Amino acid sequence: MFNPDTINRFQSVDTPFYYYDMGVLRQTLEACHNASAKYGFHVHYAMKANFNPKVLEMIQSFGFGADCVSGGEVKAAIEHGFSKTKVVFAGVGKSDREINLGLDADIFCFNVESVQELHIINDLAKAKNKTAGIAIRINPNVDAHTHHFITTGLDENKFGINTWQLNDVVEALRSCPNLQFLGIHFHIGSQITDMEVYKSLCIRVNEIQTWFEDHGLQVKVLNTGGGLGVDYYNPDTNTISDFESYFKVFKDFLNVKPGQEVHFELGRALVAQSASLISRVLYVKNGQKKNFLVLDAGMTELMRPMLYQAYHEIENLSRKSESESATHYDVVGPICESTDCFRKDVELPESFRGDLIAVRTAGAYGEVMASGYNLRDRAPSVYSEV
Ligand SMILES: *Cc1c(COP(=O)(O)O)cnc(C)c1O
Secondary structure, eight states: OOOHHHHHHHHTSOSSEEEEOHHHHHHHHHHHHHHHHTTTOEEEEEGGGOOOHHHHHHHHHTTOEEEESSHHHHHHHHHTTOOGGGEEEOOTTOOHHHHHHHHHTTOSEEEEOSHHHHHHHHHHHHHTTOOEEEEEEEEOOOOOOSOGGGBOOSTTSSSSEEGGGHHHHHHHHHTOTTEEEEEEEOOOBSSBOOHHHHHHHHHHHHHHHHHHHHTTOOOOEEEOOOOBOOOSSOTTTSOSOOHHHHHHHHHHHSOOOTTOEEEEEEOHHHHGGGEEEEEEEEEEEEOSSOEEEEESOOTTTOOHHHHHOOOOOEEETTSTTSOOOEEEEEEEOSSSSTTOEEEEEEEEEOOOTTOEEEEOSOTTTTGGGOOOGGGOOOOOEEEOOO
């Protein structure tokens, strides 16, 4: 990702900034596109992972749809060229204003997360004399075996409708003439690398699909959500997620009927490896027990380590080639919070004020979670040529 020319170019840029390797992004999108097209699967990009305009434009150019979780994302998807026939809208708390925005835009589908929401969408659609396409987001009670902060498919999570409420769903659908039932939707969590988890999901989806058909509802769309993980430990040697294995699990275990469409909503796996957060060392504090590298980037630029105890590789780009004397540092940001630490006890070559530091695999849930806390300037984005 960083050849000497790139690092040279960084010397004249103010830090911190996000660096996008557009070549990595393109290769990742190609790999996903080829692996999914083989089976005729449809991929919707989960916009919340990264809504940088250049990133969106490249993703859209591959013909992917957009998975949105707010009215703002629905608007941005359409503005950046995603076809409205490929926009889906999920979220436990869609406001009336956001639902109306989706109805006005004639999006493909609302992924509905409660029985009450079905009635609200029906009422709002009726007022506009429209029919809303809907899928039922179901909580399959499949454990994603990932960090509990990013698990979403268990009965105890706030997302989706639990299976014991499905009779109420069928009843509501019968009484809502302005809804068109399209299918069933699932999303069980994020950063999932164990393919067995997806196999379990397929088995649940098959059972639930049968239940709907037994109750007289034809399921046109099976949407199994996203969650495919990336390798945060080896961004250079394992850059692209194993899309082949991922889609093959669904090909092998999902019971797809003739004419049915299978939809996916990938976020992280498409964008995570394409960006790094680049910052400079402001101060080196050598303590009795610990050494600190104080960077000019912190939780206001990249919050994942502080929010989910997430791991990111950290590199000193200024000392890469030297025969280094390894030192251990707690790599911290400048924000007035003790939690503002990228990682403790990081082994790095001895580092000095002004060194360029890269925090890797920052393309997903990075820039989008930036905040203005401490009244900091927003970090800009820098792009590779490709
Ligand atoms: C966040 C989200 C996704 C994408 O998750 P990733 O782990 O980034 O692939 C997909 N679907 C829904 C409904 C989401 O909320």
